[in-house]
Amino acid sequence: MAKPARIRLAGTIAATMLCAAAATEAAAQDGAIVLNQQLQLGDVFAGQTLNVVDSQDQVTVETSAQGNSASGAVYNGSITVQSDQTMQGDAVATTDITLGGDTWGVVNATTQAGGNYLAVSAYDATLTLDATQTTDDGLISATTEVGDSSARLHAGAAVGASAISNTVAVYGQTSFVSGTIDQSSSAIVRSFGRIESQYIPAEASVNSQAIVNAIAVNSDNTSGQDLSIAQRSFGSFIEAEASANAGNAWDLAARARATANQAVLYNEGGSVVNASDQRNSSFVRASALTTAYDYGRAEAYARGAANELSVGNNDIYVEIDNTQFNTGGVDVISTFSGTNGYDVSVGADAVGNSVTGYACSECEGYLEAGNTQTNSGDVSAVANTTVAGSNRSVITGANAVGNSASFYVSRPGN
Numbered sequence: 001m002a003k004p005a006r007i008r009l010a011g012t013i014a015a016t017m018l019c020a021a022a023a024t025e026a027a028a029q030d031g032a033i034v035l036n037q038q039l040q041l042g043d044v045f046a047g048q049t050l051n052v053v054d055s056q057d058q059v060t061v062e063t064s065a066q067g068n069s070a071s072g073a074v075y076n077g078s079i080t081v082q083s084d085q086t087m088q089g090d091a092v093a094t095t096d097i098t099l100g101g102d103t104w105g106v107v108n109a110t111t112q113a114g115g116n117y118l119a120v121s122a123y124d125a126t127l128t129l130d131a132t133q134t135t136d137d138g139l140i141s142a143t144t145e146v147g148d149s150s151a152r153l154h155a156g157a158a159v160g161a162s163a164i165s166n167t168v169a170v171y172g173q174t175s176f177v178s179g180t181i182d183q184s185s186s187a188i189v190r191s192f193g194r195i196e197s198q199y200i201p202a203e204a205s206v207n208s209q210a211i212v213n214a215i216a217v218n219s220d221n222t223s224g225q226d227l228s229i230a231q232r233s234f235g236s237f238i239e240a241e242a243s244a245n246a247g248n249a250w251d252l253a254a255r256a257r258a259t260a261n262q263a264v265l266y267n268e269g270g271s272v273v274n275a276s277d278q279r280n281s282s283f284v285r286a287s288a289l290t291t292a293y294d295y296g297r298a299e300a301y302a303r304g305a306a307n308e309l310s311v312g313n314n315d316i317y318v319e320i321d322n323t324q325f326n327t328g329g330v331d332v333i334s335t336f337s338g339t340n341g342y343d344v345s346v347g348a349d350a351v352g353n354s355v356t357g358y359a360c361s362e363c364e365g366y367l368e369a370g371n372t373q374t375n376s377g378d379v380s381a382v383a384n385t386t387v388a389g390s391n392r393s394v395i396t397g398a399n400a401v402g403n404s405a406s407f408y409v410s411r412p413g414n
Helices: none
Strands: 006-013 022-028 032-040 044-053 059-075 078-087 091-100 107-123 126-135 139-147 157-173 176-185 188-220 224-233 237-268 272-280 283-314 317-326 330-360 366-375 379-387 393-410
Touching (some): 032 059, 032 107, 059 078, 059 091, 059 126, 078 107, 107 126, 107 139, 126 157, 157 176, 176 188, 188 224, 224 237, 237 272, 272 283, 283 317, 317 330, 366 393
Parallel strands (some): 022 059, 044 091, 059 107, 078 126, 091 139, 107 157, 139 188, 176 224, 188 237, 224 272, 237 283, 272 317, 283 330, 317 366, 330 393
Antiparallel strands (some): 139 157, 330 379
C-alpha cells in the first residue's frame, strides 16, 4: 500500500525593523498529510501615512501586519493538517490619513494586525485538523485614524481596525471536519479606529474589534463536524475602541467589540459534535464614542465578552460539552454626545461567559448539551447619552450578564 503524500512546511523570520509575515500555502489531493511548523521570533510592523487635500475620487488604504500565516485545501479526497504556530514578537499595524478640504469619493481605510492565522478548506472531502497556536507576551495592535477637523467627506467613510492574536478559519462543502484546535495567548491585544470630520453628508462608520483567540468553522451542503476546542487568554488586557466625530453628519456610527475567546461553529446537512473549553484571566474593555453637533442618525455600540461559544446545525443532531471559566473583568461603555438631530441609538453589552446551541426543528432536530460556566470577574455595561438641543428619538440599552446559556431547536433560517 502506497504511503500518503507528506508535505512539510516550516518558516522562521528573524527580528528586523520591518518584516513580512511567514506565509505558506498547500493544496492537497487524496490522503495528503500537511505538517506546518512556524516560529516568528521578531516583531512585525506595517504603517502608512497619507496627507490628501481635495481628493476627487475614492481614498482606499489597507495596512496589515501578520506574524504567521498558513492555508490549505483539499478537493475530492482527504487531508490531515497538523499545524503548530508560535508568535513571540509584536505585530503592529497603523494607518494615519489626513484629509483636508473636500473628499468626493468614499473613504475606505482598513488596518489589521495578527499573531497566528490558519485557514483550511475542504470540498467533497474529509478534513482532520490538529492545530496549535501560541502567542507569547507581546503586543498585537491595529490603529486607523482618518480625517481632520476641517475635512468634508461627501461620499462617506468606512473605517476599520482589527487585532486578533490567534485565528483558525475552516470551511467545508459536502465535507466532514474533525480534530482538535488549541489556542493560547498571553499578549496584549488592542484596536483603535477614529474618524474626525467637519461634514459627512453620507453614511460613515468606525468598526473596531480586538479578539485574543478566534475560531470560525462553517460547513454546508451535507457536511458534518466533530471538533474539540481549547482556548486560553492570559494577557493583561484586551481593548477595542471606536470613535466617530463630526460637526454635521447624516448617518454616523462607532462600533467596538472586544473578546478574549470566541468560537463560532455552523453546519448544514449532518451532525455536529463539539467539546469546548474556554478560560480567560485578561481584562476586557470595549468603548464606542460618537459625537456630532448636527446629525440625522447617530449610533454608538460596544460589546465585550470574556468567553463566547456558538454551535448551530441546520439539521438533526447537535451535541455540546461546554466549559467556560472567567476571572478577568469585562468593562463596556458606549457614549453619544450631540446637539440637534433626529435619531440616536446607544447600546452597551457585557458578558462573562456565553454559550448558544441550536438545531433544526422541521428536521425533528435533537440537541444534547452539557454546560459548566464559572465567572468571578466584574462585568459592567454603561450607556451614556447627551442631547443638548432638539431630537426626534433616543433608544438606549445597557446589559451586563455574568453567565449566559441558550439552547434551542429552531426553524431553518431562524
